[in-house]
Amino acid sequence: MEMSSLLKPEAVRVLSSASSKKRLLQELGETAAAVYGVDAGAAVRALQERESLGPTGVGNGVALPHARIEGLEKVVGVFMLLERPIEFQAVDKLPVDLAFALFAPSDAGVEHLKALAKVSRALRDAGRCAKLRSNKNASTLYTIITEDLSKQVA
Numbered sequence: 001m002e003m004s005s006l007l008k009p010e011a012v013r014v015l016s017s018a019s020s021k022k023r024l025l026q027e028l029g030e031t032a033a034a035v036y037g038v039d040a041g042a043a044v045r046a047l048q049e050r051e052s053l054g055p056t057g058v059g060n061g062v063a064l065p066h067a068r069i070e071g072l073e074k075v076v077g078v079f080m081l082l083e084r085p086i087e088f089q090a091v092d093k094l095p096v097d098l099a100f101a102l103f104a105p106s107d108a109g110v111e112h113l114k115a116l117a118k119v120s121r122a123l124r125d126a127g128r129c130a131k132l133r134s135n136k137n138a139s140t141l142y143t144i145i146t147e148d149l150s151k152q153v154a
Contacts (some may be wrong), residue, residue, distance in 0.1 A: 006102070006115055011035040014129060016083045024086060025051070028101040031078045033112075036103070042069050042132060043103060051126040057090025061133075062123045066102040066116055075115040079145055081132060082153040087130045098123060098132055125128045 010032060019023040019119060029044035046067030050056065057063045078101045083096035100119050104112035122145065131144045 001146070003114060003118060006075060006119070007079060007142070007146060008035055009139060009142045011076070011078045012135050012138045012139070012145065013049075013078075013080050013137060014083065015080045017055075018050075018080075018082050018084070018086055020086060021051070021088050022048075024063075024080070024088075024096075024099060025077070026084070027080065027145075028065060028078050031080070032076070032103050036076045037077070038069055038071050038103060045066065046103075048099065055091075057087035057088035057092075058098050058120065058133050059092040059094065060129065061088055061090075061094055061097045062129065063088050063090065063096040063099045063117065064102070064119060064123070065099065066069075066104070066112070068104045068106045068108060068112065070106050070113065072103060072105040075102060075108060077115070077119065079141065081136070081141055083136070098129060098142070104122050 025047045032043045033040035046069045047065050050067045056065045059150050068128045080099045085097040088096035
């Protein structure tokens with residue numbers, strides 16, 4: 001599974017005005033609706049329901065909200081760089097400025113977990129996160145997030 005199969009370039013945004021976790025989830029859901037044609041309200045509700053089970057802030061300023069929703073044929077993603085970090089109840093208590101949301105079909109099995117693992121591995125890379133944080137151009141962010149780490153030279 002390639003990152004580019006999960007994420008369309010137009011699903012990458014720089015967000016200057018997210019004031020809260022709730023607002024970020026709203027932006028993620030609305031972007032998923034605009035790019036992938038899902039119901040925005042259903043996407044936001046599904047993200048909020050998942051967050052109620054436990055926060056998806058994984059640490060180091062990264063959040064991986066995810067949810068299953070009706071109307072999707074495959075797992076898709078939305079990536080947002082926040083210009084101002086927000087409180088997200090992350091495991092390390094640090095605010096979040098990188099959010100990669102995954103939306104999976106309601107009947108998705110292992111594909112959802114594989115996608116989550118792929119994104120998690122990509123955003124555990126400190127060098128990649130530093131590159132993401134130092135760029136404010138959506139197309140550059142897309143290139144960085146979809147770059148195959150195995151092809152990089154040490």
